[in-house]
Structures are given as structure tokens and as C-alpha cells.
Amino acid sequence: MIKTLSNYEIYSIENPLFHPQNSDKIYFYFKNSLYFIEINNTNPQKSLISPPVIQDILAYTIYGNKILYINTEGKFYKTNLEISSFKNIFDIPLLKPEQSIGIVNDEILVINNSLYFLNPENQIFEKITDNIEKTAFSDDENKIVWQTKDKIGIIWMKEDFGQPQRKKYETEIIIKTTEEISQAVWYSKTNQHIIFVIGDDIKITELDGRQERNTNNIFSIKNPEIFYNKDNEKLYILSNEQLFEINMKN
Numbered sequence: 420m421i422k423t424l425s426n427y428e429i430y431s432i433e434n435p436l437f438h439p440q441n442s443d444k445i446y447f448y449f450k451n452s453l454y455f456i457e458i459n460n461t462n463p464q465k466s467l468i469s470p471p472v473i474q475d476i477l478a479y480t481i482y483g484n485k486i487l488y489i490n491t492e493g494k495f496y497k498t499n500l501e502i503s504s505f506k507n508i509f510d511i512p513l514l515k516p517e518q519s520i521g522i523v524n525d526e527i528l529v530i531n532n533s534l535y536f537l538n539p540e541n542q543i544f545e546k547i548t549d550n551i552e553k554t555a556f557s558d559d560e561n562k563i564v565w566q567t568k569d570k571i572g573i574i575w576m577k578e579d580f581g582q583p584q585r586k587k588y589e590t591e592i593i594i595k596t597t598e599e600i601s602q603a604v605w606y607s608k609t610n611q612h613i614i615f616v617i618g619d620d621i622k623i624t625e626l627d628g629r630q631e632r633n634t635n636n637i638f639s640i641k642n643p644e645i646f647y648n649k650d651n652e653k654l655y656i657l658s659n660e661q662l663f664e665i666n667m668k669n
Contacts, residue, residue, distance in 0.1 A: 430454070430468070436481045438500060446481065451491065453479055472502050478520040487522050489514070495537075497525055509537050512544065523554050527563060527574070534565055536574070538588060547590060548572065552600075558607035558649060562626075566603040570595050571613060573626060583629050593632065594624060607649040608667065614654065616643055621656065638665060 430449050438444035443458045452471035459465040473479070479488035485497045493514035498505045508525055521529035528535045534547040534554065553566045563574040571594035579585035594600070598617045606612035606623060614623050619641055624634040637654070644657040647667070656663040 434479065439481060439484060440500075446479075446486070448476070448479060451475055451477070453486075453488065473498075477514075477516060478522055480522040480524075482522075482524045485525075487525055489520060489522065489528075491516055495525075495528075509542070509544070521554075523563065524556075524576075526576070527554065529554065536588070536590075540588075547574070553603065555603075555605060557605050557610040559610050562610065564603055564605060564613055566600060566615075568599050569597065571600060571603050571615060571624075573613075583627060591626075591628070593626060593628060594634070602645055604645060604647050606647060606667070608652055614645060614647060616645060619643065621645060621654075 430447070433448040435445050435447040438446065438455070443460065444455055445458070446453060446455045451474065453473040453476060454471060455469045457467045459467075473488060475491045476488045477491055479486060481487075484500055486500060486502065487495070487497050489495050489511065493511040495508040495511055496505055497508055514530070518531050523529065526537050526539060528537070529551055532551050533549045534551045536545045536547055538545060548565065548567060548570065550567045551565055552568060555564050556562070557564070561575065561577045561579065563576060565572045565574065570592050572590060572592045575585040575587060575589045578587045593613065594615065596617060601616045603613055603615040606614050611626050612623050613626070614621065614637070616622075620639050621637045621643055622634055623637055625632060638656065640656060640658045640663070642658060646655045648655065652666065652668045654665040654667050656665070
């Protein structure tokens with residue numbers, strides 16, 4: 420609730436995101452418009468909410484120092500954080516306002532739980548997979564992991580000259596199973612391994628599949644939820660309202 424002229428206006432805030440250089444500025448989506456809040460930590464009652472800064476939009480995100488958004492006409496734009504210059508990236512064919520839309524970056528979108536890739540080299544809009552559960556960048560931002568209930572895949576966003584060498588925009592499914600995958604997170608110490616959960620088992624697998632891909636069990640516990648902290652190299656596990664940790668340094 421933001422106090423304005425002795426009245427309160429209620430905003431149903433969606434997708435709040437911090438300004439990447441100013442933690443006192445928060446963008447959010449409300450009724451097809453983008454707003455921001457400037458927080459006054461000294462006097463919170465003087466915190467200000469902007470008028471709509473971009474209108475008629477279906478989705479937005481912040482990527483690097485740009486705001487990416489899709490408007491109600493299906494046009495995909497990027498603008499600077501000051502919202503003073505605009506560039507049309509791509510026009511998305513047959514996009515409908517009632518569809519669920521998620522923006523990963525200026526090349527990856529999730530529309531109605533299907534993962535799409537806009538290839539900037541040929542301007543072709545390609546579907547990668549359906550029934551997407553999650554996407555996440557590696558810590559070095561060179562790769563994206565995507566997860567469905569039975570598959571884990573990787574997209575290389577930059578050319579990789581390590582072994583095995585990878586072309587830019589190469590895609591590979593690294594895990595395919597008949598069991599349900601509930602989580603997949605980067606092991607960001609290497610950015611070459613994925614930690615994932617199948618049933619009660621927490622496993623780790625490598626991206627390198629030149630011979631037989633090494634996949635090992637880390638720990639088994641009832642209904643685990645996991646989080647990897649790259650700062651202390653510990654894997655945290657929540658199970659039955661109890662929190663556990665595993666040291667991943669070795």
C-alpha cells in the first residue's frame with residue numbers, strides 16, 4: 420500500500436525486481452504496466468511510487484543493464500534502465516494475451532510452459548521443449564539449464580573451447596528419466612555439473628558426456644528441497660521441516 424494524499428491505493432505487485440545498481444529502487448508489474456518504487460529508508464512514509472513507465476505489456480524482466488519486455492501486440496523490446504531508448508528485438512508470431520509468458524533473456528522465452536529460442540543469426544523462433552519447469556543461468560552466464568519433469572537440458576549461450584568443445588547455441592539433453600525430476604540447480608563451483616533431485620535422491624551429473632556420463636548419488640532423504648550456496652560451497656537440504664547442510668568443497 421502506498422500512501423497518497425491521505426488515501427491508500429492497493430497494488431497487486433507481480434514480478435518485483437531490484438534495479439541492478441540501486442537496491443532502493445524496485446520495479447514491478449501491475450495491470451499490464453511497469454512501475455517502480457523508490458524506497459526512502461530514512462522515512463519509509465516518503466517512499467515514492469512512479470506512474471506507469473511502460474504500458475500495455477504482457478511480461479518483463481531485467482537482464483544485465485536492460486529491461487526486456489513484450490507488449491500486447493507481441494513485440495519484444497529492450498530498453499535501458501532509464502527507459503529512454505527502445506529497440507525492437509523481434510515480433511513474436513501468434514502471441515495471445517491470455518498465454519503465460521516468461522522472459523529468460525533476449526534470446527530465450529517460455530510461452531505456455533514451452534521453451535523457445537530466438538536464434539539471432541537467422542532470426543528463427545525455435546521451440547526447444549514443452550512442459551518446462553525451470554530455467555537457470557550458470558554462474559558464469561555462459562550456459563542455461565532447463566528442466567522438465569523427466570529431462571534436464573543445457574543451452575550453451577557462448578562458444579566453449581574446453582573439452583568437449585561446444586558451439587554457440589548448442590543444446591544437449593544430459594538427463595532423461597522415467598522418474599520425476601523435482602529440482603535441478605547448478606554446481607557453480609565448476610559450472611560443469613548439475614545437482615538434481617529424483618524422488619528422495621539428490622544426485623550430481625557432469626555436462627561432459629563424451630564417454631559414459633558420470634552421475635552419482637550425493638544423499639538420500641525424504642522429499643528434499645535443495646539450495647547450493649556458492650559462497651561457502653555448501654548444499655542446503657530442507658526435509659520434513661528440518662534443515663541439513665553438506666560441505667561440497669571436496
